[in-house]
Amino acid sequence: MSDTNTSTATRVADTVAATLYAYGIRHAFGMPGGEVVTLIDGLEKAGIAFHLARHETAAASMAAGASVTTATPGLLVTTVGPGLANAVNGIADAAQEHVPLVVISGIVDRATRARYTHQVIDQAQMLRPLVKASFEIELESAGPTVARALAIALTEPMGPVHLDLSPAVAAMMDPVPRILQPTLILTPSVRAADPAILSLARDLSHAERPLILAGFEAARANAGDYVLRLAEAIGAPVLTTYKGKGLIPENHPLALGGGGLSPRADAVLLDLMRRADLILMIGYDPIEMRLGWLDPVIDANRMVEITAAAPDHAMHHAATRLIANTADATSALAAAVSSRQSWPDGEPTRAKTKLQAQIATPTTWGPHAIIDMIQEAAGADALVTVDSGAHRILLSQKWVAARPLSLLQSAGFCTMAAALPLAIGAKTADPARRVFAVMGDGGLEMGIGELATLRDLGRPITIVVFQDRSLALIALKQASAGLAGAGVALGDTDFATIARGFGGYGVRVGTADDLRQELSQASQRNVFTLISCRFDADAYENAF
Secondary structure, eight states: OOEEEOOSOOBHHHHHHHHHHHTTOOEEEEOOOGGGHHHHHHHHHHTOEEEEOSSHHHHHHHHHHHHHHHTSOEEEEEOTTHHHHHTHHHHHHHHHHTOOEEEEEEOOOHHHHTTOOTTOOOHHHHHTTTOSOEEEOOGGGHHHHHHHHHHHHHSSSOOOEEEEEOHHHHHSBOSSOEEEOOOOOOOOOOOTTSHHHHHHHHHHHHOSSEEEEEOHHHHHTTOHHHHHHHHHHHTOOEEEOGGGTTSSOTTSTTEEEEOSSOHHHHHHHHHHHHHOSEEEEESOOGGGSOGGGSSSSSOGGGEEEEESSOOOOOSOOOSEEEESOHHHHHHHHHHHSOOOOOOTTOHHHHHHHHHHHHTOOOSSSSHHHHHHHHHHHHTTTOEEEEOSSHHHHHHHHHOOOSSTTSEEEOOSSOOTTOHHHHHHHHHHHOTTSOEEEEEEHHHHHHTTTHHHHHHHHTOOOEEEEEEOSBOHHHHHHHHHTTOOOOSOBOOOOOHHHHHHHTTSEEEEEOSHHHHHHHHHHHTTOSSOEEEEEEOOGGGGTTOO
């Protein structure tokens, strides 16, 4: 890290903000409180815009959306006590999604902390299971402390860090205002002639049925072109996690789409994996998967991992692991292998045909048709976020992603109400890109206050609501267990009217033609559009 010493009078809050700015942060999300007003002032003066959310967990998801879009750390600001406690869900989501989220919370001043009880809890202890590190910013070490936290957040596997800052310290003049710049990380490139790469290339040359399983880490490392080059060279089908969708264009013959949630799809994919004689896992983290993916292949000698950091799980055991940048390693491996044919019996093609038949649109209206219309309107360039629920499983299976990181969701934590704040964060970081938020009615009702955030920010996001008047996924699980439905029915909320009340455009549709027209018109508005699509929850039966 390099130091920049400033000679002008600088508050600790200014040092903190300038360090965050040096690491590429341009947006902060949260709810203000008296303990963080000086910090917010410092952020604004440093060039970091503070965006008011309506709930701290939503603000954390907004920061996550901005982080994925810009490949920089996200920033969440909360006040003391209930403000930070409100954010716990969002911080836990960031931990499981490997988001480099910086959480800065106000804290009661040290002079009164030991005597004072109002809103006082051990904030660091509360977050200890969820963050990679927690520090309190002090007067003479503000810049280095923030820089240390950022470095920890950005070290693989990435994750959230927590900083406490008291109002008295924030307002003090920094006696040594050191603004540390990010360290330039020089990593030697992995070459095709590297012995480790040559060893993997030899293993691949002996495989008659190779398969690639890739994940979010590979997408974030921009490894897609190299994965495609390698897959084409050895004829390996490519399966991804949901967050890795689009790593290779999913209209490519070798693309099998995403796995991990749909039992019907997983039956096909796991059968193909068991037929493979070598499975190359590139940037794959099974945190996105389910119990069915425990030991998908028992023979560890058939499994090879390429990852930037040693994984911390027991979902499977691979006999060989290469620790390296996933893009560099995959590029080198693609250059080292010889082109050849594989899978002589054509099993991947048959598997893809089965998968496509499973998700074929059965009727002119319902969840399948709605996804088709969104796909048509989004094209290849839009960014889509999707909330947890039955609609997410179906959309993630049907969605044909043209490029990576274009379909965002909470895949590790699967928290509800994430789609709208993810969309807000992504749109704030990249205003020129068209953004869609796809939500269930239960998720929208949980986080409906963020429509006010959307209005105040002036972001013309298109929201599509799957209004089946049910927590449909839970209802399906109850039915599959032979149980009566309980606690899953939702009333018929008039979302269109609510959207207009929040200053947006709202409409309810019931046909594919009407939805197509509304999606087209939404792109011309300078306010958000909410399209409520009503259908019966039983349309999900046997869908996945």
